[in-house]
Amino acid sequence: MKEIKLSVDEQNVEIVMTILNSLKAGLIEKIELDGTVTKTRPTQYQPKLKAVDEKDSGPNDKTGKYASPAAFKARLNKRK
Structure with missing residues (x-):
């Protein structure tokens, strides 16, 4: 040192x-x-676990926050 x-x-x-x-x-x-x-x-914050939360994204996303273009259009057509 x-x-x-x-x-x-x-x-x-x-x-x-x-x-x-x-x-x-x-x-x-x-x-x-x-x-x-x-x-x-x-240190101000030390995580207890060194795990990363895996979230679905793309076409596997169930929340609808990030939809594929086809899924977005389908959802828009459902609303009409």
Whole structure:
């Protein structure tokens, strides 16, 4: 693991810490400030399952949201 060391003026420490803490979760493992370790924020959302919901699309779509051109015309003709 690589380390990056920054020298920051005392008046700018809060700004730099805010920037570092707002980076994408998981990018920074730990942050040390004058020898004290500050915790990085955990990710906001972690899915419990790594499953993808499969939905019917095209001609297999039962909701009618995405219909094939033929199915759309047939549905329009039914309404008349």
